[in-house]
Amino acid sequence: MAYIQGESRSQASLFPVSLEELIPEDHLIRVTVAGTDECPYNHIR
Secondary structure (H helix, E strand, O other): OOOOOOOOOOOOOOOOOOHHHHOOOOOHHHHHHHHHHOOOOOOOO
């Protein structure tokens, strides 16, 4: 059976895995994103 082989834990990565890892939990952008996710944008086309 084939499987996906992960990277070594000692292997450095050039880029972070996701933007979520870059943004601290208490950063203002998280409030901004949460607010804009709730806005109805279906009238903008």
